[in-house]
Amino acid sequence: MKRKLLLKALWRNIWATKGRMIAIILIIMLGTLMFVGIKSVGPDMHQSANQLYKQQKSADLTITFTTGFTNHDLKLARSIKGAHVQASKTLFSLDEQDSNVVQALSYSSTNKLDRPQLKSGHLPRHNNEIVLDQVAEQHGFKIGQTYRLKTGQLTRKSYRIVGFVSSPQFIDNQTRGNANIGNGQVDYFAYIPQSNFKQTVYSTIGIKFNNLTNYSIFSANYKHTLKRDHKLLKKAFSGRATQRTQQLINTAKQKYSAMGVSLSTSQLTSLTAKSHTSYSITNIKERPGVSGYFELTDRITSIANVFPLFFFLVAALITFTTMTRMVEEDRLQIGTLKALGYHRNEIATNYLLYALIAAILGSLLGVVIGTKTLPQVVYNAMHQYIFTARPLLYSQSAITLATIFSFLATFIAVLIALLAELRAKPATLLLPKTPKNGQRILLERFTLLWRHLSFNAKVSYRNLFRFKSRMWMVIIGIAGGTALILTGFGLRDSIGAASTQQFGNITNYQAIMMASHAKQDKIDEVLQANKYFHSATPVNTETVTVSKGSTQVAQVTQLATSKSSSIKKYIKLESSQSNQKLTLSDNGIILTKKAAQKLNVTAGDRIKIKTATNQSYSVKVSAIANNYTGNFVYMNATQFKQATGDRYQANAQLLKLSSHLSSTQEHKLAKQLIAHGAENVTYISAQKKIIDREASTLDPIVFIFIILSALLSFVVLYNLTNINISERIRELSTIKVLGFFNREVTLYVARENIVLTIVGILLGYGLGNLLTEFILQKAASDAVIFPLVIHWGGYAIAAILTIIFTIIVTIFTHFKLTKIDMVDALKSNE
Structure with a gap:
């Protein structure tokens, strides 16, 4: 019988407080939706790419010879245990x-x-x-x-x-x-x-290894095993490049000897430099566009590890407060049940079930909606990639964590509150709580200001400081919502600012042209005849790997110049610490910031540089330079010769062109340059477009952050205001009895909310900056640093949204206050 009565009481309580129940479910749902949904994006992206690569049997490693492969090379590749080999032209x-x-x-x-x-x-x-x-x-x-x-x-x-x-x-x-x-x-x-x-020779050899079949290409096991396979492949082809070079030279000698021609020493040197063989080994990540996809998934995963967690913590904190206050409000009912002989475990069961229902419904809705919608929204924005699979992976770890947080925010909150209330005697519980004593506040000490405040304003300010826990909960709720909205805008602005800072401030040339010195005269004629050409400077550039100890950074651009003074017009080198201008010197190189951070290098340290032809040398780092996209090593010609032992010779030119050059005009100039001997022309505008496009791919996620943060902020404000009213129902009824009009009663509460909103917004600004900076540090890749940039629009919209929510909640509050039954509210509990 008792159980039936308690169960009936539970359903009555849920119905009577349906607004609160819905608010709790919504808060938990939003927190879970954000946490699980965003956490699912990275794994879904991984699975989609991995599924395609496995299905189409992509080669794990691809080896390329500058002079092509023979059948002997195929045999070498096939000699590696567990390797599937395919040669292509x-x-x-x-x-x-x-x-x-x-x-x-x-x-x-x-x-x-x-x-x-x-x-x-x-x-x-x-x-x-x-x-x-x-x-x-x-x-x-x-x-x-x-x-x-x-x-x-x-x-x-x-x-x-x-x-x-x-x-x-x-x-x-x-x-x-x-x-x-x-x-x-x-x-x-x-x-x-x-x-x-x-062609009589093959261009590339693709190799797929048996020991990698069961691993995702994104997994640590795949990366670790691939390194071992890479070493096996290098070992199999050790010395093969030299052999191939000698074979080609011998073939050429024989050809000339039939012709009755004897080659001179200089001719042999020239011949060796031309048919010379070098090889490179690349993995899946180094294919066109793949590194961008990998970095994008890593960036989303990094963001998903921080933003949703903070989002959920705000939601959990408000839920915890709501559930605690609910139990405190029901002290009269708890006292009545205890007086009627109900055991405290029976009383507790009802409240714990209430919390459990809210937690389960909120979590379930959040998991299902988050997993099925957020990854799909992100995928729809990534239409430039060929992946078509849309796997819906339910992240077990994210779901488990979300469930635990929901449980802690509801069930544990009720349990803690009940432990305090159930220890009290029925007689104590049947009496209303003794109100807090009034006290002077800090503002009253400023007599001149205090005297000019109205009576209502004085009451509002005293109430704010009288109930400090309530004040701080509202401030934290508003600050949390504002911070989340501002962080969404901050992520959008900061990620987009990386290319703006790099290509608008540091990189001051518009193209880099690869060309041999022998063909420079014809190339110069083309450049001088082009009206968009301003100037050029020769450089020696190649892609290297830099390392210190066991840590290394690959795909670093090494750039050496014999014209240290003129290079300043093309690249702005500034210290990463003092922003002072840097100059290339004879006793060290300049390393850019991200590579230095990765290697834990400071000025004065030595690093190792390894070229694509496996040449290695040690250099001293003289300074660390600012840079946002890519990793660079800068040195002058003297340092280049000292480090490498080779004579400095330019193989490229940095080109300064008109900023008004269109895409069509860029293509036309590139065709002309390549037709007259240039090997390749790479425009900075193309690099900027790629980076901007990758940044724009995150726009849907940022949009989701902003929308959900705004919803959470609104629900939190509404919920906290309702708690505020229900706790002060006797106080508000009293001032109505004293003759306050409905508008004045609303202002009595709204005045406090306005102050708390202003304080919450200001605190939210600071918190939003800290959160944005923390996420940007986590989201940065091996080659990209994101500057902290939040445009004024982000601050304005975050504040405006919060103010609008406060106004809407105030309107709802007004209609609720007009319906207060003064007689019922003022009835004594004795």
């Missing part, structure tokens, strides 16, 4: 229709690795058939059309288009890599039957 060409740069890849029905994924039509079945990149459809190509290439390296130039494909070698539809023809950028790729290639 590739070339760059221009299409006949609009002279776009095409990367032609060899295709065979026996291909096992990096298989193209069919989007429409069918794969080549005959020598005269070709399949194009799905991006080529944007150029107007259709299945059944005749397609022509401008190249003499194929047995035929004309093909019939039979299908469109995507490839795991090119995951970003807006980045297809570099080329040494046309404008220097690959527009799209094509697969052509391998029998059409005239």
Whole structure:
């Protein structure tokens, strides 16, 4: 009988306080939705990419020789235990229709690795058939059309288009890599039957290892095992580059000796420098566009480890307060039940069930909605990637943590409050709590100001400081909501500011052109004839790996110059500590900030530099320079010679061009330069577009942060105001009995809320800056630093939203206060 009565009382209590119950469920739901939903984005992105790479059997490592591979090289690769090997041929060409740069890849029905994924039509079945990149459809190509290439390296130039494909070698539809023809950028790729290639050697060898099959490419196990496989591959090809160089020299000697020509020493030196063989080994992450995807997933994961946690803590704190106050308000009912003979465990069960229902419903709704919506929103924004799978992975760890937080915020809160109330005797519980004594506040000591305040204002300020716990809960709630909204805007502004700071402040050249010194005269003629060209400076540049101890940073751009004074016009070198201008010296190099942080290097330390040809040397770091995107090592020609032992020789030029140069004009100039001997032209604008695009991919997440933070802020304000009114119902009824009008009663409460809102917003600004900076540190990658930038609009919108929510809550409060039954509220509890 008791159980039935208690159960009936529970449902009556839920119905009577349905507004509070809904508010608690919403707060828990929002916290769980944010926490679990954002936590699911990273794993979903990982799974989608991993699924494609496994399905299309992507090579774990790809080895490339500058002079091509022979069958002997294939045997070396196949000698590695557990390795699946596939050799491919590739070339760059221009299409006949609009002279776009095409990367032609060899295709065979026996291909096992990096298989193209069919989007429409069918794969080549005959020598005269070709399949194009799905991006080529944007150029107007259709299945059944005749397609022509401008190249003499194929047995035929004309093909019939039979299908469109995507490839795991090119995951970003807006980045297809570099080329040494046309404008220097690959527009799209094509697969052509391998029998059409005239090349007698292979271009690349792809290798897939058995010991990596069961690992996700994003896992630590994959990375660790891949390093061992990389060493095995290097060991198998150790010395092979030298052998290949000598083979080619011997072949050339024999050719000339039939012709009756004897080569001089200088001719032999020149020949060795030309047919010279070097090789490179790349992994999946180093393919075009892949590093951007990896960095994006890492960035989202890093953000997901901080922002949702803080969001959930704010939600949990408010829920904890709500549940505690609910029990305190019900002291009369608890006293009555105890007086009627109910055991305290029976009384506690009702409240604990109330908390449990709220926690379960809120968590369940948050998990389902968060997992099914937030990852999908993010995926829809990443349309530039070829991944089509939309796996919905329920993150077990995130769900477990969210459930624990929800449980702590509700169940434990009720338990703590009950322990205090249930210890009291029924007679004590049946009496109202003794109100706090009035006391002088700090503001009263400023007599001149205090005298000019109205009676209502004085009462409001005294009430604020009289109930400090209530005051701080409202301030914390408002500050938390404001901070979360501001952080959302801060993340958007700061991530976008990385490229602005880099390319608007540090990098002051518009392009870098790779070219040999021998062809410089013709290139200079092209530049001087171009009206958009301003100036150029020669540099020696290459991609290196820098290390200190066991820590290393790959993909670092080493840039040496013989003109230290003029380089200042192209690159702004400033100290990362004092912002003072730096100068290249003969006794050290300048290392950029992110690489220095990664290596834990300061000025005066020594680092090791390793080139792509495995040449290693040690250098002293003379200074650390500011930089936001990429890692750089800067040195002068004297330091270059001292470190490497080689004679300094420029292999590139930094170009200063007009800022009004359009994309079409950039392409035209690049074509002209490459046609006259330049190997490649890379525009800074292209790099900036890539970085800006990657930053914009985070916009949906930031938008989600802002919307959910605003919703949480509103629910928190509404909930805390309701608690405030219910706790002060006798006080408010009293002032109504004393003759206060409804508008005055509302202002009596609203005046306090206005003060607390202003204080909460100001504290939220400070907290938002700290939270944004902390997240940016976690979200930074090995090559990117995000400056803390929050535009005034973020501050304004965060404050305006909070003020609007306060006004809306005040309006709701007004209508609620007009319905107060003064007689019932003033009834005595004795």
